[in-house]
Amino acid sequence: MKRIYVIGLAVIILGAALAPLQAQEAKAPNLxxxxxxxxxxSPGPVEALIRPYLSREGSIRSDGEKLLVIRDYSEFVxxxxxxxKDIDIKPxxxxxxxxxxxxxxxxxxxxxxxxxxxxxxxEIRGFLPYRSFSQIDANLIRTIDNxxxxxxxxxxxxxxxxxxxxxxxxxxAEYIKTxxxxxxxxxxxxxxxxxxxxxxDSGKSQSLIQTTLSxxxxxxxxxxxxxxxxxxxxxxxxxxxxxxK
Numbered sequence: 001m002k003r004i005y006v007i008g009l010a011v012i013i014l015g016a017a018l019a020p021l022q023a024q025e026a027k028a029p030n031l032x033x034x035x036x037x038x039x040x041x042s043p044g045p046v047e048a049l050i051r052p053y054l055s056r057e058g059s060i061r062s063d064g065e066k067l068l069v070i071r072d073y074s075e076f077v078x079x080x081x082x083x084x085k086d087i088d089i090k091p092x093x094x095x096x097x098x099x100x101x102x103x104x105x106x107x108x109x110x111x112x113x114x115x116x117x118x119x120x121x122x123e124i125r126g127f128l129p130y131r132s133f134s135q136i137d138a139n140l141i142r143t144i145d146n147x148x149x150x151x152x153x154x155x156x157x158x159x160x161x162x163x164x165x166x167x168x169x170x171x172x173a174e175y176i177k178t179x180x181x182x183x184x185x186x187x188x189x190x191x192x193x194x195x196x197x198x199x200x201d202s203g204k205s206q207s208l209i210q211t212t213l214s215x216x217x218x219x220x221x222x223x224x225x226x227x228x229x230x231x232x233x234x235x236x237x238x239x240x241x242x243x244x245k
Contacts, residue, residue, distance in 0.1 A: 031057060034077050036068045041088050043068055049087070053080050091144040092167040093244035094176055098237065099138045100153050103130030103225070105232040120220050120238055128225065130234060142244065158185050160205070167243065174217040176241040182209040182226075209237055217243040 043062035058072030112134040143149035145167040153159040164179040183205040209224040220240035227234050
């Protein structure tokens, strides 16, 4: 009888000890673990964006360069997965073409015949005094939405053009809002007496044009004009942008 009493007492004590754990398990949320491998975006910005979508018990962490680990209720996980699907898409490809033109007040001064019928230059004649034009160089670069790009232009690669496009759409029309800066690199002479251009980030460069503009995809526009040494000439930057499908 005493043995039965001892066993019963042990069961009661054990039951009392397990009760809080059982209660805790009963209250513990039925959380779901989901691993998401991102295709294009980095985990940091995505993690910051979707954190408000988590429940109080939910969590998110990055595990590797492109992997996110989400733990939450099923309905919250499904909502987060839908958000990630909407934002983790291939960035828009954009093609830029830049032309550097020298405009002169002197008619026929080194005029480039191929530019005579350029509609943009015809428009320039309406508000600028230049009467003849010659092209220094033209170059193109392909980049993606919201990524900084660098283009080298000039016969001696003496110009550097920085571009940072942002893609937008208004109905069927596509626009590229672009921050840009055109730098003229400084020429210095090395120990061997030969001239060389300083890098654009060396601080030994001159900012000629710096602006932000919006270009409709497929169109060309005059970005700006910078006067050149000599007074009667100006450097004209013409830019076209096109969304690549």
